[in-house]
Amino acid sequence: MKYALITGGSRGIGRAVCLQLARMGYHVLINYVHNTVEAKKTLDLVREAGGEGEVLMFDVADRQQVSKALEVWEKEHPDQYIEVLVNNAGIRRDNILALMPEGDWSRVLDTTLGGFYNVTQAVLQGMLFHKNGRIVNMASVTGLKGMPGQANYAAAKGGLIAATKSLALEVARKRVTVNAVAPGFIQTDMVEGLDEDSLRRTIPLGRFGTPDEVAALVGFLVSPAAAYITGEVISINGGLYT
Numbered sequence: 605m606k607y608a609l610i611t612g613g614s615r616g617i618g619r620a621v622c623l624q625l626a627r628m629g630y631h632v633l634i635n636y637v638h639n640t641v642e643a644k645k646t647l648d649l650v651r652e653a654g655g656e657g658e659v660l661m662f663d664v665a666d667r668q669q670v671s672k673a674l675e676v677w678e679k680e681h682p683d684q685y686i687e688v689l690v691n692n693a694g695i696r697r698d699n700i701l702a703l704m705p706e707g708d709w710s711r712v713l714d715t716t717l718g719g720f721y722n723v724t725q726a727v728l729q730g731m732l733f734h735k736n737g738r739i740v741n742m743a744s745v746t747g748l749k750g751m752p753g754q755a756n757y758a759a760a761k762g763g764l765i766a767a768t769k770s771l772a773l774e775v776a777r778k779r780v781t782v783n784a785v786a787p788g789f790i791q792t793d794m795v796e797g798l799d800e801d802s803l804r805r806t807i808p809l810g811r812f813g814t815p816d817e818v819a820a821l822v823g824f825l826v827s828p829a830a831a832y833i834t835g836e837v838i839s840i841n842g843g844l845y846t
């Protein structure tokens with residue numbers, strides 16, 4: 605059995621990634637923080653697709669919760685390791701910097717950057733020991749080009765891209781690849797409330813992307829065909845930023 609951990613697997617892009625990896629034969633560990641109902645729905649969909657998995661609740665920003673949950677999992681699976689990690693959990697708390705409350709600055713950074721550190725460090729040892737592993741970090745077009753009202757989110761995603769490149773260089777000799785995916789506007793709960801009609805006009809392909817399209821890219825990056833790709837940031841944004 606091959607294991608893949610997807611943070612933020614209960615909804616949106618994370619759910620689509622869980623389904624994609626389950627179809628590729630992985631036993632998927634579906635992480636979430638609040639939404640037990642949606643996480644279980646992801647698990648049901650995985651099973652309907654002929655796959656298998658389990659739900660794993662922890663807040664990626666809380667180092668103790670992460671270590672505890674993954675220590676328990678390791679004790680229950682002494683001969684196994686997590687071969688694929690998709691650091692996908694993320695939030696946005698938009699505001700112009702002049703008015704941004706400190707809590708909105710830190711919560712976004714703690715989730716994306718703290719989450720990357722907490723979860724990756726906990727999972728990496730197994731990959732290094734087995735000289736095999738794939739890490740995919742969910743960045744954003746905002747982390748590449750910036751966006752007004754998103755200084756916190758841009759800092760977090762830009763930092764995640766830089767961390768991706770550094771970690772890729774640290775672990776390449778152990779045959780662990782580390783890449784980032786940078787989506788533009790993708791149809792999920794996260795973009796609810798945005799003016800889709802006017803935003804669509806700014807996208808050369810004329811529409812928002814789907815979670816399945818992002819999941820297909822993640823699937824490729826963890827597949828044997830992508831074994832020679834590491835330290836890269838792959839955009840998937842309908843031509844919004846090239």
Ligand code: NDP
Pocket residue numbers: 611612613614615616617618635636637638639640642662663664665692693694695715742743744745786787788789790791792793794795
């Ligand atoms: P959603 O808001 O639809 O889903 C977010 C997921 O992250 C949920 O599963 C949620 O769990 C989980 N999550 C949030 N905070 C935590 C936490 N502290 N610990 C564990 N899990 C957490 O988001 P999307 O699917 O749209 O986004 C997924 C990723 O893609 C994010 O990193 C986002 O920044 C990135 N992205 C999205 C874009 C878009 O247009 N949608 C564009 C570019 C990047 P729960 O259900 O329990 O709340």
